[in-house]
Amino acid sequence: MNVIRHDQTRRAETPAGVMTTLASPTLGGATRPVWRVEMPAGSAGPVHTIDTEQIWTVLSGGAAVRLGAADPVGIATGDTLILAPDVERQLTADATKGLTAIVTSAANSTATAGVNRVRPPWTV
Template sequence: MTTFASPTQGGASWSLWRVDAKPGAEGPVHTIDGEQVWSWVGGSAVVELAGERYTVAAGDTVVMPAGVVRRVVAGPGGGYSAIVTAPAGVRAAVDGADYGVPPWIV
């Protein structure tokens, strides 16, 4: 994760960051209590969102609603890069347990 904008970097009300995932990397199954917008700029992935699976690649955007169970799995060939934004201060939960505000959003 590379943070581009966040409250601790100058008072942004939305955080903006880049995700670079290695081939086959799997994010955790989790929820976020705010909307996220993911835009892929390279590679490919499978997005698991609310029980559905979506294959995405560079040029695709997925809006992930607040509170919906999600996971992103990097494509096996080259991983992926994505630019993501969410309201500052959103909290993550894994298996119903509060994870807190991810450090790249603070």
């Protein structure tokens, strides 16, 4: 059993918000990373793809989620969203409440935005 104390979590700031790694292969030896996403009201993540499935559970606030060319779908507190791999997506936090969610995916996933491919540090 591994216990990851709050002061051991890793925090990564992005233009869209803050990702806090709660567990990952390099933080506690977890086979699946788990992180908290906190997006301020009205902020939007980049249009991108992820090469693995992601599961989001909204703790507070909400977001509009656009997948591919489809109309955005709203998610709110208590909702769980399952995003298939390799589908273009963009999340925009609720304009007044923002978004706080817990997310998991496969370890070492890769995100692609335009020609840029990165391994999000909260998944390693």
